[in-house]
Amino acid sequence: MPTVSTRRTSSPRQLTRVGDRLSFVYLERCTVHRDANAITAEDGEGVTHIPSATIGTLLLGPGTRITHQAMSVLGESGAGVVWVGEHGVRFYAGGRSLSRSATLVEAQAERWANRRQRLDVARAMYRMRFPDEDPAGCTRQQLLGMEGTRVKDCYRREAARVGLTWRGRHYVPGDFSSGDAANQGVTAAAQCLYGIAQAVIAALGCAPGLGFVHSGHELAFALDVADLYKTELGIPIAFDAAAEGPEDVGARTRRAVRDQVNAGGLLDRCVSDIKHLLLPDGASPGTGAEDTDRVTLQSDRGTDVESGRNYAHGVIW
Structure with a gap:
């Protein structure tokens, strides 16, 4: 089994769709660490394993500590992390957003x-x-x-x-x-x-x-x-x-x-x-359009064009 430092990072297309994830996971009074590709929440009652790729946004409440390796796997999984008060009634700080799309x-x-x-x-x-x-x-x-x-x-x-x-x-x-x-x-x-x-x-x-x-x-x-x-x-x-x-x-x-x-x-x-x-009229929340991991380029005509292409010579990179 590869170590954490040598394990290959998951690509965006290997990740669980945002729409299929648990939207918010709230933790308090525990230590959050990493075990393989899951995070663990350890408190006085034991250790709970949570698959990182199923988390939409992790809310860290009072009394939590999180390790560098836990943050690493959450970043690889595309999960958002927000430091909050009890059950989210205060916002203190936030990491990357849940969505890869703009x-x-x-x-x-x-x-x-x-x-x-x-x-x-x-x-x-x-x-x-x-x-x-x-x-x-x-x-x-x-x-x-x-x-x-x-x-x-x-x-x-x-x-x-x-x-x-x-x-x-x-x-x-x-x-x-x-x-x-x-x-x-x-x-x-x-x-x-x-x-x-x-x-x-x-x-x-x-x-x-x-x-x-x-x-x-x-x-x-x-x-x-x-x-x-x-x-x-x-x-x-x-x-x-x-x-x-x-x-x-x-x-x-x-x-x-x-x-x-x-x-x-x-x-x-x-x-x-x-x-x-x-979202525009007719777009239904949760359709997945906002979850797409796709980069495009802006054009003079107000439409987006394909990225990853050299438009000076017409050569695909």
Whole structure:
């Protein structure tokens, strides 16, 4: 059997299709190492082997350590690695993206660069958040006004549901304790959703700074995506936590969001929602087009041409 250092690297065409992989594998409080072409997760209960080629993105939670050889086999297998908080509710750092293709990031850049398409994506995001509304034909000012009204109504509705007095949204950047219990919960829930969105964006290889609603920040797109789940998930959980009492409301909110994200499969849903927003009409998320390992060259006519060819002499390299 060859050693790790002499084993031949797998080629992209020998790897498991991204669509056939486990999308996310989450590990915490263990040491991640390599055994042949698998990674191992060792903790107090023993060693678990995970075939590296079946991993889409490895999420490393609190208490994890990973060896150089484990990172090597994950890189050979085309897996993404992201360092996160508990169950993905914080984003700390990310390695290479899951996809070898630039399909998603090119689609994002194209739709972002075109003002009309950028507004279309913003409308689609609003429609996903509030399916009983029809934002077709709305300007950005109208969208922002409708969104503001909806979110205010959500705050008042959730406060009434749990029996709290709501005095409005108050948040001072850098001063978490300045707000009351409900405001602290809303802030904590929002931070969790931002981390989840950023982890998924990193895994897909999209550009976090190219937002369709938010702008001017390196995480503008992450803020856009996180807002898709604000009124459905974040705000209700925040008010539930605040209703239990003002003590340690931030930590309780984060744990509740973590549990709900894990139980409801929000990470996979987030992947599907991003693909639905960015890919051309008629392209179905999961068709595998974004998984293709293919390099082309750009031409003056706006179409791609075959790479690996010398166009000065017409000779195939």
